Amino acid sequence: MRVPVTDEAIDKIKAMIVSGELRPGARLPKEADLAERLGLSRSSLREAVKALSLIRVLDVRQGDGTYVTSLEPDLLLDALGFVVDFHQDNTVLDFLEVRRILEPAATAMAASLMSDEDIARLRTVLDSLGDEPTLEELITNDLEFHQLIAAGSGNAVLCSLVEGLSGPTTRARIWRGVTEEGAVSRTREQHEAILSAIESRRPDLAQAWATVHVAGVEQWLRKTLGSPVSAL
Amino acid sequence: MRVPVTDEAIDKIKAMIVSGELRPGARLPKEADLAERLGLSRSSLREAVKALSLIRVLDVRQGDGTYVTSLEPDLLLDALGFVVDFHQDNTVLDFLEVRRILEPAATAMAASLMSDEDIARLRTVLDSLGDEPTLEELITNDLEFHQLIAAGSGNAVLCSLVEGLSGPTTRARIWRGVTEEGAVSRTREQHEAILSAIESRRPDLAQAWATVHVAGVEQWLRKTLGSPVSAL
DNA sequence: ATGCTGTAAAGATCAGACGTTTGAGGTCAG
DNA sequence: CTGACCTCAAACGTCTGATCTTTACAGCAT
Structure with a gap:
């Protein structure tokens, strides 16, 4: 069963956060860089980011960057x-x-x-x-x-x-x-x-x-x- | 405050489901059509779909189509x-x-x-x-x-x-x-x-x-x- | 010091091409 | 007639690259 690269990306980003590599409030590399690092295109990465953003794990700010939220339970x-x-x-x-x-x-x-x-x-x-x-x-x-x-x-x-x-x-x-x-x-x-x-x-x-x-x-x-x- | 078109798409799809226009198990129009209907590009629409898919509201099947899940609480x-x-x-x-x-x-x-x-x-x-x-x-x-x-x-x-x-x-x-x-x-x-x-x-x-x-x-x-x- | 402004950086959106998977229908042997 | 196999069109998956918008920040003027 082939796993979509987008799902993989979601898991990888999740892993980066859970492992502590990305702390709450931390800033992610810019889309282009992160996409290259995770081995997928920007489009696919954006789908992953959007999904994590909907459940308030990531906070995306246009013109600035993408950040890990505080991860507070209420969020x-x-x-x-x-x-x-x-x-x-x-x-x-x-x-x-x-x-x-x-x-x-x-x-x-x-x-x-x-x-x-x-x-x-x-x-x-x-x-x-x-x-x-x-x-x-x-x-x-x-x-x-x-x-x-x-x-x-x-x-x-x-x-x-x-x-x-x-x-x-x-x-x-x-x-x-x-x-x-x-x-x-x-x-x-x-x-x-x-x-x-x-x-x-x-x-x-x-x-x-x-x-x-x-x-x-x-x-x-x-x-x-x-x-x-x-x-x- | 401008809202991203992707967020709008999420809301619109949600509205279609909540209003009953899209019943549980129903099939969505194909990406290209839905994108046109909602007035955005396929890429942006896909971000919305991916987000709704992560929280198990939509079920996307490659080669087939995109469906509304049963929406059972457990899902x-x-x-x-x-x-x-x-x-x-x-x-x-x-x-x-x-x-x-x-x-x-x-x-x-x-x-x-x-x-x-x-x-x-x-x-x-x-x-x-x-x-x-x-x-x-x-x-x-x-x-x-x-x-x-x-x-x-x-x-x-x-x-x-x-x-x-x-x-x-x-x-x-x-x-x-x-x-x-x-x-x-x-x-x-x-x-x-x-x-x-x-x-x-x-x-x-x-x-x-x-x-x-x-x-x-x-x-x-x-x-x-x-x-x-x-x-x- | 304060406020304004220009600019580079980063995300937002789009268009189009091509790959991959799947369901369905048709064909043919049994 | 039935079942296995094959073919193919439809639909999602992914990538590339271009262009637009917004934002933070630094430098300039007051």
């Missing part, structure tokens, strides 16, 4: 969001189920580890929502709220995973449903309960409320998908 | 393993911490949901390990054991995530340490305990043993990384 994992966007309907439930596992765990960790300043900021975010928020505001606020908590877990991988698992697309769809059902106030109360538990430094309570929160969304979505009405 | 998420390979040292702990959250949850689900046949197969796998297994055999067996359990959760996303989180690279490194420390028998006993709990259909017990199992590895790794001895 590499946010490519996950891209992938999640492709899933629809039934598989969304699987994603949500995983979120129901991860998010409560992250919330519990956050209740123990977040600094008082970060908790105060969380309060600010929650209180900043007006009485008659638009759909757009709801989504943004919800996203920021959950992201701050995820970040508060102190685990970058966990944080990125939680964020990536509920991509913008998914979140938008869910919120549309929530508002149509007039469940905005209930969601808001749950956010308040989660924050209160964090403010009181009670991980178990925070975890429980987070579970209730995600499970609520999950239940609603399960019902919605079950009925043939909402194909979209 | 898209196994690209995660590729990403995980780039992480080393400290970040590995973050990954392991997430695994300590996900794997017990998956194990509990498996204890409830796995069919008797699947449980029997799990028993076969565990018993197939000889008395003096090689390092290679240990890794393979361990991987198969945990993968069967993850699959038993019935959640494809959860399964892929658990698998991807402990890539071959990471697993190999950990096992090397475990064997050097003579902790093989202890690991084996824990596998046995997990399986027993599943066979008895006791999710809570299975979850607890899984937690103990992963936490043990985590603890060992934390200690190892702490001491400056093992830079590799």
